Amino acid sequence: MKNLKKLFAILHKWKSYYLLSAVLLIVSTFFRMLEPKVLQVTIDGVISWYGSGGKEAVAITDSIGRFIFSLLPTLQPQNLLTVLTAIVLVYLFIALLRSATMFVSSAIAAQSTEKAIKRLRDNLFAYLQRLPMSFHITATTGELIQRCTGDVDTVRKFIGTQVVDVVLLSTVFLFSFGMMLNMNVTYALIAVCLVPFIFIQSYIFFKRESTVWEAHEAEQDKLTSLVEENLGGIRVVKAFAREQAEIDRFEKQNRAKLSIGLKHVDLHAQFWPLSDMLFHLQITLSILAGGYFTLNNQITVGELTAFYSYIVMVSWPMRNIGRVLSQMSMALVAIERLSAIMDAPAEDYSGITNAAVKGQVAFRNVWFKYPGTDLYVLKDVSFTVEPGEQVALMGPTGAGKSTIIALLSRFYEPEKGEIFLDGININKYSKEFLRSNIGVVLQKPFLFSTTIKRNIAYVNPEAEEEKLIEAAQAASIHEIIHIFPQGYDTMVGEKGVSLSGGQKQRVTLARTLLETPAILVLDDATSAVDTETEYDIQMALQQYTGNKTVFIIAHRVTSVQHASRIIVLDKGQIVQNGTPAQLQQEEDGFYSRIYQVQVAIENEILN
């Protein structure tokens, strides 16, 4: 019941409010128990007395009944109306107390639930933001979202209404059973004799429900991620005319979900009638016993009617226990899925948070492979970059260039070896501090679906207009934004769909340039930009990069021309490291080869 404990942990500091709400609910249930008593007193105490012309009065034997009877004025032949009015008033008073306590109890429970759930949502969100990239790359986005919304809602329903239900069911059961005991012990025991069977049956159901429901959720998840995959790549689907194949794939999964859904229905269609049957059996048995006792004058007619109400009340929880258990198993599945997120190790943000970063970067014998793979992506990489240097990283696709940046930003930790910033191992810095000192333009331009302005000012939403424009100008995007009718307030659409590839890249570049940290990294940041614009950007960047350490990952010789040093990677190893002029000397090296290619083209152009 580890999960149940987790469920309670969610209630957090609002536990005591829940307790209060439960107490009020118990009080309310107690008042509810009194209602049948009023009918009993009316029949036994009042009607029989007046009916027999004041001669015969059925004795009210139990204490609660006697108490209610004592509230009435003394019976006299002429005051029937007064007595009845008194009874009605007592009844209404009880009903009022019952309703009032019930309302306050539910309102408190609702208040605490919403607070606890808000806390859960916030925690989840913040926690997801803190989970490492390795988690996010393997996790399916759709599934994560489903958990944060659907599963949270399941938990919310559970603690909001079902925990309350459990309290309600058990008190109703205990109280009505107590009321019956108070009137007639034998009868009371008969009235609950089938309870163990109902429990056993419900428990079996609960077990089966858990497995079926888990399978159901798994199929549902598969369906969700299938649709998500499809929508994410819908343009590719259409471009290759694969619509029919996708429809077939979906149809298969949709059918799988349907059949597990029907199985789930069948399970319920088995359980409920059976449980209802037991319920009715219990009631019939009780009525039989009640009739027998009345006929043998062991209980009165009034008591029998009261008993009937209590029988229904005492069995009502049994009838609902299946529902509560079924919802509980759903909630437990939800909790487990949420725990899978909350139990994943988050990134550690502790470490040095203030230091004047100069920008010296050193890799020493760094080895690295991505978690879950067994191929080294970086092998024994060592290099040092002095503050203010402009270094170009070059090399074939998949050589490990972006990986170096990921390690430098501590998205991953090296397997062997160390990385230093200003002579201090980077794992001594807090990740937040480290990253805020490295401005990276990621290879894949990602924009948030808001305005261009808010995208550029992402790091600092309060940034002044001028600074914003300055950054945009450096990224050669200002003029274009100017042409848009809404200018900087243009919405860019989901992931920036309504901008062309080069426009997107330049907006992300401007975003990084807004706050200019000590180290600047451009990971293939201008690949989708035409050469002329790229040239403009390079010129503009000169102002920004004055004394900063700069890493440029690029493929065109023209893009790395201004670098003071070039590091060439191949298959995870550094194969060349030197100034452009030096590398040019190394015949047959990577750099001189691309240089040759380029020069050949140039010659073609210029001649």
Add this chain to the structure above:
Amino acid sequence: MEHIQQYQEKEFTGKGALWPFLKRLFTYSIKHKRWFWSFVISVMVVAVSDALFPLIWMYFIDNAITPAAKMYWEAKQQGLTPQVNYGQLWFYIGLFFANAVVQVIGVFFFIRFAGYIEETVMYELRREMFGRLQELSFSYYDKSATGWLLSRITSDSQRVTELLSWGFVEVVWGITMIIACLGAMLFYNWKLALIVLGSLPVLFGISIKIRLLILNYSRKARKLNSEITAAYSEHINGIEVNKITTQETRVSHEFTRLSDQMRIASYKAAYYTAMYFPMVILVGSAAAALVLLAGANMVLAVPVGISIGTLTAFFSYATQIFLPIVDISRFYAQAQGSLSAGERIFSLIDEQPEIQDQPGAGVFNQIEGDILFENVGFYYHPDKPVLQNLNLHIKAGQSVALVGPTGHGKSTIANLICRFYEPTEGVIYIDGENYTAKTQQSLHQQLGVVLQTPHLFEGTIAGNVKYARPDAADKEVIEALELVGAGFFTNRLSEKVESGGENLSMGERQLISFARAILAQPRILIMDEATSSIDTLTEARIQQGIEHMIAGRTSVIIAHRLSTIKHCDRILLIQNGKIAEDGNHMQLMNQRGQYYRLYTKQLKHEVATRNIAEEEELLAE
């Protein structure tokens, strides 16, 4: 760019008419005639049997208990040993039990059929929506966020089918129950029945009033909920950006504001819900109290108005009559609340694809690849035309490069050729035939498109390369990979690719999507900056592959790097949606126009600096 303002999902306010929505929704369940009617009838059986219990109880008290108890009492008075007759008792116990059995059978059937209807209709709605999503054009996806579309298929369909099944159970049960109870009461005593009847309008009034209040807040909560979903989606997708810019704390903090609004709205809804039950219970109790007052009087009246059994039966009717009303009003609220989900679903199902095959459209057989743009104009939004009056003739087998600054319409031209969008003016002919007169399928099957943003599907590397031709042999996959210079994948064919290709480097993704296009053996090849993230050497190496590919088929290549385009037969410089320059590389260079500037501005600077550097080096020596 105004259209982008409209990008925001069309809001489904749920203020539309309830009735047409329900009517349309119910056609789905009525289609399953047998299930539907069995379901309705079994629910009615259950309700009637529920209403019968108090009656059986009444007769039981009046016929089996009171007289016997009286006799027993009288016998005792007279000092006789009382005779107890159990015959009546057994008879009524039998009745109770029979009624219970009938009810249980009813329960079995309605659970089964309600569940079947729910699951099956969900299945059908999802199938229809998904099918429609595959038909819709690019333009639809430009303005719809995928998260929204996803939730229509997942949660919206759940909401509305729940209405069809369990929601509908409640109405049918509620209505039958009310009618049966009222009928019984009127039959036995119309005066007491009137008291109970009198409570109904009050109950209904309170129910509708509070339900609507609840609905109002839960609508608000649901709207906030979708904002929360969007926030999760956006910041999970953009996690890398958040981390690299260290905005995790800020966005998490901003999120708390949203979740707080959510908390308030759902608390309000829960608050009124908490108020609802006590109120109806109170009204029910008032009715029961009146029944008690009047009923007890009638029991005692001379001649006797009603029996004790009748009194107890009326008492239980009075305390329970609010149940069906609660159920009916819940259905009403649920229907109102699902209205917007329903609108979203049906609007998707009804959405007409912007690009459709004309009735009787022919098919393209083997495409030669002659492409003709005749006075083509195009806009994504009327205010901002992208292409105007474009005339272009690409001959079969020709390879054409599109170059020019970003955002001037290169991708757009490629999209038009693929018929992902259709010209808003003018005509495009392929092999001399207006391509709108042919099916999209027959065109797309002969296209090989490498889109600007490479997208890979979750699966394996081989699976992705084979996407267009799943039956291709591994040998062909390897050939295609080698052709694009990705031979290093040969022994990684079954390696897992995460959704979107996140675990591959950018260039690798491009190479795979390039190989994918090649394996399709297309008649027309379109490459939109397909090699932008690939290093120069790999690119130089795959030039051969590209040359091989473009030989014998029409190809349109968008690229910035000269090395990529110089092999093309023809180069078009696209500027402001027009063909500014047209010719082969030499011709364009000689024109000394924009093309010349595009490629020499940088070079000149470079050569100049290089020369200076070399001179300096010389001087230094």
